Amino acid sequence: MTNQTLILIQCRDAVGLVALIANTVAEHQLNIVTMREYVDEAANRFYVRIVCAGKANDNEQLAYDLTAALPQGATVTVNPPQQKRLAVLVTKEHHCLGDIIVRHFFGTLGAEVCCVAGNYNDLSTFTKRFGIPFHHVSHEGKSKEQFEAEIAHTLEPYQPDYVVLAKFMRILSPEFVARYPGRIINIHHSFLPAFIGANPYKQAHARGVKLIGATAHFVTNDLDEGPIIAQDIKPVNHSHTVKDMVRAGKEVEKSVLSKALALVIEDRVIITGNKTVVFE
Amino acid sequence: MTNQTLILIQCRDAVGLVALIANTVAEHQLNIVTMREYVDEAANRFYVRIVCAGKANDNEQLAYDLTAALPQGATVTVNPPQQKRLAVLVTKEHHCLGDIIVRHFFGTLGAEVCCVAGNYNDLSTFTKRFGIPFHHVSHEGKSKEQFEAEIAHTLEPYQPDYVVLAKFMRILSPEFVARYPGRIINIHHSFLPAFIGANPYKQAHARGVKLIGATAHFVTNDLDEGPIIAQDIKPVNHSHTVKDMVRAGKEVEKSVLSKALALVIEDRVIITGNKTVVFE
Amino acid sequence: MTNQTLILIQCRDAVGLVALIANTVAEHQLNIVTMREYVDEAANRFYVRIVCAGKANDNEQLAYDLTAALPQGATVTVNPPQQKRLAVLVTKEHHCLGDIIVRHFFGTLGAEVCCVAGNYNDLSTFTKRFGIPFHHVSHEGKSKEQFEAEIAHTLEPYQPDYVVLAKFMRILSPEFVARYPGRIINIHHSFLPAFIGANPYKQAHARGVKLIGATAHFVTNDLDEGPIIAQDIKPVNHSHTVKDMVRAGKEVEKSVLSKALALVIEDRVIITGNKTVVFE
Amino acid sequence: MTNQTLILIQCRDAVGLVALIANTVAEHQLNIVTMREYVDEAANRFYVRIVCAGKANDNEQLAYDLTAALPQGATVTVNPPQQKRLAVLVTKEHHCLGDIIVRHFFGTLGAEVCCVAGNYNDLSTFTKRFGIPFHHVSHEGKSKEQFEAEIAHTLEPYQPDYVVLAKFMRILSPEFVARYPGRIINIHHSFLPAFIGANPYKQAHARGVKLIGATAHFVTNDLDEGPIIAQDIKPVNHSHTVKDMVRAGKEVEKSVLSKALALVIEDRVIITGNKTVVFE
Incomplete structure (x- = not known):
């Protein structure tokens, strides 16, 4: 470019x-x-x-x-900014963050991870090994309002172009979402709109599905209902336990989020209403 | 064998x-x-x-x-019966029936299509060209009970091992389903459990999905809820109209139903509760 | 359109x-x-x-x-011709021809199959059931020159826009190819350029591959070397015999040729040197 | 387990x-x-x-x-050893090593990376951040014999169960391979047996392929000819430059090697002649 x-x-x-x-x-x-x-x-x-x-x-x-x-x-x-700044929110799961940070480290992400914030501290050591600031912002004992205010306050000095929810397991309020309109990207652990809500792999296992999916989407006020950027699937079968499905699902989540980020970072995605136009 | x-x-x-x-x-x-x-x-x-x-x-x-x-x-x-007999129910769409009958004609289906019945007459000419009986059983002006009794009466002399719903657009009653327990196979026009019910492609288009799916499953009393045999997907994008999605969907429906039938015909599928064990 | x-x-x-x-x-x-x-x-x-x-x-x-x-x-x-005319050449295998003719019959091919010619007579009955002329042009006891002259003579009155080699197992001479420049489409039984030449599934089995592929391409003077239009694969494993691989391969061949024809028929493919530009 | x-x-x-x-x-x-x-x-x-x-x-x-x-x-x-020890050989490319080491770090690899050796020093910093020994063994100015003796000497104290060639761009001699019979795993940058040898993406681009593949296989004396463990592909099109194909290819290489390692680590792969039996 x-x-x-x-x-x-x-x-x-x-x-x-x-x-x-x-x-x-x-x-x-x-x-x-x-x-x-x-x-x-x-x-x-x-x-x-x-x-x-x-x-x-x-x-x-x-x-x-x-x-x-x-x-x-x-x-x-x-000419939108070439070197975009990403703030990444996480909880405990590492598979998406790991992929993002390794790409950042080797200069193949096409963007800069300016900081990571987690409501648990589990991913702090990993993040810091790469010289990226990690902020532990616990949600415990706080109202959603307080918690989100702290997150917003934490991110504020970094002025991120995008906020990436890399398995961030808290639902964000419309007020928080409004701070970053069309700039929050989530990876959802299912082939939306199937298995909306909690425990999608448990639901998928109970239903006996033969494919496991993942969906990367922009976050809007309606949980799991924002514009879809990318989706993919992996085959599963009767012998997969819930745990196996979770493991297979993590691989898809990782690759779908990675693909969605590349598309967004290269300015190939335009939001239109509740959909995206993706010029691949 | x-x-x-x-x-x-x-x-x-x-x-x-x-x-x-x-x-x-x-x-x-x-x-x-x-x-x-x-x-x-x-x-x-x-x-x-x-x-x-x-x-x-x-x-x-x-x-x-x-x-x-x-x-x-x-x-x-x-040694379950090697040459299984399939009765196929259709409405107006030809893509699944066409595939099944061509395989039947060339002896690669692994089973025999003993008859086709449709609530419309559209697929009669095609079916009869292959020497397969086609029965037009209209649903118009009949109660569901009457209509299903006629269908059952039509199929009765053929003694089918399986009833294949190859885009049969009528919902079957529990009474009808009970006649063929674990022996009715449906192709559903979506990646179940997403887009349950009518107009799935319209729903999919409105939601802006990036994948279109299809699901072959055994029919039970609960609509679209029976044991899944096979699923697959095809990528779509923002430029696909509802009509394009329907067209892409038909290709997936055809190949998923074909795959499910091959698995069932080769006795590779065991129903267990609301799931299947598939020994591919 | x-x-x-x-x-x-x-x-x-x-x-x-x-x-x-x-x-x-x-x-x-x-x-x-x-x-x-x-x-x-x-x-x-x-x-x-x-x-x-x-x-x-x-x-x-x-x-x-x-x-x-x-x-x-x-x-x-x-505005290239909307209703293109296809002449199809076959040998004995039916899977690709069956798919093309069923689409033709139901009006979803987007083109017209004007005739089928085969160096064996095996697919005559099937073809004629759909009112499509079938010409048996045996290659036996003829020089390649004679045989191709007969084929050309057979196709001549139909003035086809494209000649489709739907598992036509004879190699065409540069002279024949020159009659239809950029207008002969072949389906090759492998993921080109792997397994060029005869018995690709036997080669694939011996090599222990985990994927089986197929390639649709325009025919040029160099066997199997013309511009590629579409390719796809299907997974296989150690338990697949050569026969199983052939069966899986036929499914891929059918769907890849079908996809390539749709692209060509909709004027989405431009030949450039030995490659294609495909505006999907 | x-x-x-x-x-x-x-x-x-x-x-x-x-x-x-x-x-x-x-x-x-x-x-x-x-x-x-x-x-x-x-x-x-x-x-x-x-x-x-x-x-x-x-x-x-x-x-x-x-x-x-x-x-x-x-x-x-x-009960083969549960915690297998992997020695990883690299040159300059990081994508496969990055994935392996992140899984190692978070305990999801199912094995231990005991050391990394590279004929260049590029990946030293990354490796050492995770507390894994990195050995720089240059090939420059050395005979193949000398170079391989140094590599062997470097790996010797770690007693690895498997040697993983994670984009190691040197061809190993039969003598070296014989030290680890059936225990060297390579990721090949193409859908073998297409594009054997150097510059596969350049070859693939020149040929105008529509799919890019990768192959993980055990290393035997014949370059690129050992038993295949896993293969996968990614679609590409005319607009992909050689560089784009390399980028797409790296994603496939990463996921195919990762899949092959998981299969080997879980003792699901048996070598038989020049093939594998994979009990997925």
């Missing part, structure tokens, strides 16, 4: 949008390398992700010119 | 069952080629599927001796 | 191509609904597939104007 | 083996919980993996009695 210009646009659909955009981009002496575009006909919305060769002379002017050319209310982003 | 003996057993678990069974089999001069065994420790149940080289001299005596050796209440099957 | 205009373009890459194209399309009063674009930077080639809402007033004028606007040597196709 | 007895047997096939084994096990007061058995009819070999509830009073006596009861030349293992 070092010598490229990335443009993300969403707006009301209209005739000739691609021509308008392409002309504006050409006026800025940029050559379009990749263009992925989607029109939601039911919602009459237009979405596009454009990669141009070369750096724009003036990102702000380009964004201004595009916005002026497009229908009113357009959202135009030129 | 022509020169083999297949033995299926389920019973209460106990110490030494494998030795008991293996000895009884050896006394009948049979050599075990494959043995797949499963103990459900929570339910204290033992399941085994054995393939022996050579034909037993006396299937009934072998079954008798095994039953005598095993804990009381054991279910022992020696 | 009934009220849409489909445009396919490939040409040398240059600055401002998207703007040029979008402007030309807008001048024809068409609104771009979907646009998929790819630049092969190594080859300096530009590829685009555009779907516009509405019918162009004049397809030829649109193609002319686009060609005039683009770099010299551009290939522009406006 | 804490209160179980695991028995692995391979021998010449004969009539009544299961009965013989089951009786011997029963005489030792053990109850069979799971039994997976396979007969390679072509090779006339019998393989079985048995899990019994409870600890045997005397493992050696049980092994002795089983060996006495079975055909001559049987290999019988009772």
